[in-house]
Amino acid sequence: MKKRINVQFHYGLMVAPGLVWLLLFSIIPMVGIVMAFQDYNPGRGYWGSEWVGLENFEYLFSMSDARQVMINTLIIAVSKMVLNLIIPLAFALLLNEVRLVRYKKLIQTIVYLPHFLSWVILASIVLSIFGYRGVVNTIGGWFGAEGRIWMNSASFFRPLVIWSDVWKEFGYNAVIFLAALTGINPNLYEAAAIDGAGRWKSIWHITLPGLISTVVLLGVLGLGSVLNAGFDQIFNLYNPMVYSTGDILDTWVYRMGLWDLQFSLATTAGLLKSVVSFVLIVSSYIMAYKFADYRVF
Amino acid sequence: MKKNLILPLIAALLVSSFAGCGGGGASSTASSSTPAATSTPASSTAEASSPAEGEASGDDLAFRKFDEPVDVHIGMKVSPIDTTLPAGDSAEDNQYTRYLRDNYNINVIVDWTAAEGNDYNQKVSLAIASDSLPDGLVADDRTYMVSAAKSDMLYDITDLFQKYASSQVKGIMDSTGGRAYDHAGYNGRMVSLPHVSVTSDGVHNLNVRKDWLEQYGLEVPKTVDDVETIARTFMKEKPAGENTIGITGPSKSGLLYSNFLNSSDITHSYDPIFQAYDVYPGYWLDNGDGTVSYGSIDDNMKPALERLASWYAEGLIDPEMGTRDNSTEPVNAGYAGMWCGPWWSLGYGNGDAFVNDPTANWQAYPIFTDDGKWNVHMKTIGKTFCMISKKTSEDTAAAIIIMYNALVRDEATFDTSVAIGWYPLRVVAAAADEVDYTANELVKVLNGETEPEDYNDPLSIYKLLYQDVSKVRNVVPGYEPGRELNVSDFSMDNLGDFKRMYAQLIGSRPYASTTVDKAVYSVTYSLTETMEKRWSNLKKMEDEVMLKIITGQSDISAFDEFKTNWLSQGGQEILDEVKALL
Numbered sequence: 001m002k003k004r005i006n007v008q009f010h011y012g013l014m015v016a017p018g019l020v021w022l023l024l025f026s027i028i029p030m031v032g033i034v035m036a037f038q039d040y041n042p043g044r045g046y047w048g049s050e051w052v053g054l055e056n057f058e059y060l061f062s063m064s065d066a067r068q069v070m071i072n073t074l075i076i077a078v079s080k081m082v083l084n085l086i087i088p089l090a091f092a093l094l095l096n097e098v099r100l101v102r103y104k105k106l107i108q109t110i111v112y113l114p115h116f117l118s119w120v121i122l123a124s125i126v127l128s129i130f131g132y133r134g135v136v137n138t139i140g141g142w143f144g145a146e147g148r149i150w151m152n153s154a155s156f157f158r159p160l161v162i163w164s165d166v167w168k169e170f171g172y173n174a175v176i177f178l179a180a181l182t183g184i185n186p187n188l189y190e191a192a193a194i195d196g197a198g199r200w201k202s203i204w205h206i207t208l209p210g211l212i213s214t215v216v217l218l219g220v221l222g223l224g225s226v227l228n229a230g231f232d233q234i235f236n237l238y239n240p241m242v243y244s245t246g247d248i249l250d251t252w253v254y255r256m257g258l259w260d261l262q263f264s265l266a267t268t269a270g271l272l273k274s275v276v277s278f279v280l281i282v283s284s285y286i287m288a289y290k291f292a293d294y295r296v297f
Numbered sequence: 298m299k300k301n302l303i304l305p306l307i308a309a310l311l312v313s314s315f316a317g318c319g320g321g322g323a324s325s326t327a328s329s330s331t332p333a334a335t336s337t338p339a340s341s342t343a344e345a346s347s348p349a350e351g352e353a354s355g356d357d358l359a360f361r362k363f364d365e366p367v368d369v370h371i372g373m374k375v376s377p378i379d380t381t382l383p384a385g386d387s388a389e390d391n392q393y394t395r396y397l398r399d400n401y402n403i404n405v406i407v408d409w410t411a412a413e414g415n416d417y418n419q420k421v422s423l424a425i426a427s428d429s430l431p432d433g434l435v436a437d438d439r440t441y442m443v444s445a446a447k448s449d450m451l452y453d454i455t456d457l458f459q460k461y462a463s464s465q466v467k468g469i470m471d472s473t474g475g476r477a478y479d480h481a482g483y484n485g486r487m488v489s490l491p492h493v494s495v496t497s498d499g500v501h502n503l504n505v506r507k508d509w510l511e512q513y514g515l516e517v518p519k520t521v522d523d524v525e526t527i528a529r530t531f532m533k534e535k536p537a538g539e540n541t542i543g544i545t546g547p548s549k550s551g552l553l554y555s556n557f558l559n560s561s562d563i564t565h566s567y568d569p570i571f572q573a574y575d576v577y578p579g580y581w582l583d584n585g586d587g588t589v590s591y592g593s594i595d596d597n598m599k600p601a602l603e604r605l606a607s608w609y610a611e612g613l614i615d616p617e618m619g620t621r622d623n624s625t626e627p628v629n630a631g632y633a634g635m636w637c638g639p640w641w642s643l644g645y646g647n648g649d650a651f652v653n654d655p656t657a658n659w660q661a662y663p664i665f666t667d668d669g670k671w672n673v674h675m676k677t678i679g680k681t682f683c684m685i686s687k688k689t690s691e692d693t694a695a696a697i698i699i700m701y702n703a704l705v706r707d708e709a710t711f712d713t714s715v716a717i718g719w720y721p722l723r724v725v726a727a728a729a730d731e732v733d734y735t736a737n738e739l740v741k742v743l744n745g746e747t748e749p750e751d752y753n754d755p756l757s758i759y760k761l762l763y764q765d766v767s768k769v770r771n772v773v774p775g776y777e778p779g780r781e782l783n784v785s786d787f788s789m790d791n792l793g794d795f796k797r798m799y800a801q802l803i804g805s806r807p808y809a810s811t812t813v814d815k816a817v818y819s820v821t822y823s824l825t826e827t828m829e830k831r832w833s834n835l836k837k838m839e840d841e842v843m844l845k846i847i848t849g850q851s852d853i854s855a856f857d858e859f860k861t862n863w864l865s866q867g868g869q870e871i872l873d874e875v876k877a878l879l
Contacts, residue, residue: 041447041448042425042426042427042428042444042445042448042450043428043445043447043448043449043450044448044449045428059830063834063866064834064838064862064866065834065837124622127620127622131617131620132616132617133540147616149616149617149620149848151620152619152620152844152848152850153850154850239549239550239619239620240619240837240840240841240844241619241620241841241844241845241848241850243837243840243841244841247837255833256833257422258418258419258422258423259418259422259833260440260829260832260833261422261425261426261440261441261444262829262830262833263426265830
């Protein structure tokens with residue numbers, strides 16, 4: 001037993017900061033959930049505030065807003081999830097076919113750089129690219145297109161949010177696939193080549209099947225974050241004219257809680273989100289085991 | 298193999314996310330109490346405490362120096378772009394805190410700082426939510442103050458205020474007809490020190506580039522039609538090239554019109570246009586027959602909205618309206634021909650415009666209805682409040698009131714090359730008519746009807762008047778009686794003085810010199826009970842539909858739909874509630 005602790009000590013050390021973080025920022029604040037069932041009054045605290053049962057939930061569902069916000073969240077998050085699987089996969093496959101190692105490394109480095117930039121910075125870049133006198137309108141102007149105000153167009157906002165997120169993250173996500181690619185036995189390719197398979201055939205019959213478990217795994221694990229549509233991105237990009245397509249749960253909770261001081265209502269929405277996410281995470285765990293034979297724990 | 302990799306990877310990620318959080322620590326510098334030169338204030342203290350009027354004993358308390366140092370813990374909003382603080386000074390140790398320490402033995406301790414705007418408001422709302430208010434904290438919105446009061450976190454200063462407030466401060470409170478006390482109170486008790494701002498903060502004018510008008514032989518605008526003609530000419534002639542903007546619009550976080558919660562100091566809104574249509578969106582209107590209506594759902598809004606929409610479609614309004622980070626930028630860059638704002642928006646508000654182009658002759662005008670009436674909606678008392686925590690000792694609460702008194706009396710004597718925003722717990726109190734009164738007196742001094750020395754009264758409720766009249770002749774050397782002032786009549790040698798005089802002489806001219814035909818008040822300027830729950834939903838609906846109609850993304854029929862939804866989703870209930878307030 002003691003030996004086992006010694007062997008695992010360094011792992012424990014590595015996990016410790018994460019555990020402390022979890023305890024401080026995720027477990028302890030759970031007490032605040034009670035606000036969802038109260039008419040929370042900060043002066044009286046958790047124990048003195050009036051209990052209202054499920055009133056906050058009822059009100060939440062009666063609001064025309066809530067449905068719209070939920071739909072936006074789902075559309076944006078699911079699109080991001082799917083595209084963030086497909087695009088990096090395609091990219092990883094393409095990059096894998098590149099024979100020049102230096103070129104390959106260079107591309108890989110460049111595409112994953114945006115991942116490290118904060119949305120606060122990227123948003124202002126995006127805003128100026130799509131501004132009235134931005135690059136897009138200027139180039140459009142050369143071909144006679146009328147200048148458009150992109151950022152106040154509700155129909156344009158969702159694609160913008162989704163694709164700019166994909167652009168930011170695809171390089172980083174591709175790393176996982178590239179790692180999985182190196183795990184495929186090279187003998188398989190040799191054997192296929194001897195049997196007369198071309199590039200397409202070997203991608204189709206060797207590479208893809210080799211990656212399928214990683215794809216399923218990432219997809220399934222991503223389920224848990226299906227209600228996370230990206231707060232910092234949208235918060236920095238949106239304006240009242242795109243609320244109808246761009247307002248998501250997190251931005252709504254933010255405005256509700258911190259601008260309008262509706263602590264209880266904001267908590268209710270947050271709790272609802274957590275419950276849905278929890279259910280999804282549990283099912284994703286089961287599905288990951290079933291389809292990809294992968295156990296998270 | 299994969300599994301072995303993942304744990305350390307996660308740990309590494311967590312650690313790196315930790316590192317990211319470490320930045321925002323409080324910068325508490327040890328206050329090295331250097332006996333710095335706080336020049337004039339000391340002398341004026343002596344002057345003030347000598348019994349000048351019958352109230353002297355009261356004012357002794359109002360400017361009392363504590364025997365023992367009194368600590369005041371505060372949360373402070375700071376401007377992230379401020380460059381005026383001398384090296385070595387901090388939020389906790391600067392000329393203002395030293396002034397407070399030397400003259401009153403008040404020791405200001407800054408518990409935390411946050412950048413003004415959203416960051417600061419977030420901190421305030423978290424301080425309320427977690428019941429951890431420092432001794433003194435400025436709330437930028439009445440909602441915060443009421444929320445804290447309702448949670449019973451605020452010191453009841455009803456009696457303390459009577460005891461410690463200076464006669465000057467009381468005079469200012471009274472200049473509002475006593476409304477300031479209600480405004481700063483909750484359930485009949487006074488629980489905060491109110492910002493009392495000048496009435497003209499809520500009067501929105503149309504600012505116009507008069508040099509452009511002259512260039513194209515146009516008359517000064519009087520009606521909405523004139524505004525349209527001018528904007529059309531500007532857009533046709535394009536005096537600033539391709540970047541020319543006829544009329545600016547609100548920024549991303551700006552407002553199309555002021556409303557009962559934000560009833561003053563709105564820039565780049567269309568208040569003057571709506572008022573010229575005799576509609577008052579965002580206001581709860583007393584119909585005079587015991588009923589109340591909400592201005593935004595008035596059917597007369599439609600022609601006004603259609604007009605704005607046609608302007609937008611024609612390109613007279615900034616096409617980027619509603620998406621800009623800052624709408625004053627194009628004004629400062631010299632691209633804009635017209636924009637709306639209160640008196641201070643000229644001068645104070647667009648100082649850089651004059652620095653960039655000293656010939657930019659910005660003038661402010663009222664816009665009248667077609668039959669020549671000037672309708673103006675009126676603001677509430679003020680926007681901000683100084684909240685005093687209930688857990689505070691009586692001495693500390695008194696100290697905070699003294700800080701409020703001192704700011705009113707001595708603001709004029711401070712060396713404002715260090716931004717006045719560094720004054721801890723700065724909540725301004727000004728006589729309601731200060732700006733328009735000052736504007737008229739300044740003109741008298743310029744005309745030679747009065748002399749600056751006539752205004753030398755350190756306890757006047759017009760606290761900056763004496764200083765202003767002493768400077769005005771130097772700042773406006775080109776003045777000629779009977780002629781409208783132009784930017785070329787001003788001297789820009791001292792930019793701070795220039796901005797102030799420009800705002801007062803030109804920005805406040807409409808309100809100081811034009812008769813208001815119809816002054817419109819909102820029945821309430823704060824949230825009712827149902828509003829607390831439903832307002833953000835209704836407000837969001839309103840913001841969205843109005844912007845969409847004006848930018849042509851929805852046609853005017855969306856207005857009727859909005860009206861129906863608004864009423865059915867809680868609006869009717871709120872109207873009944875507001876009616877009960879009559």
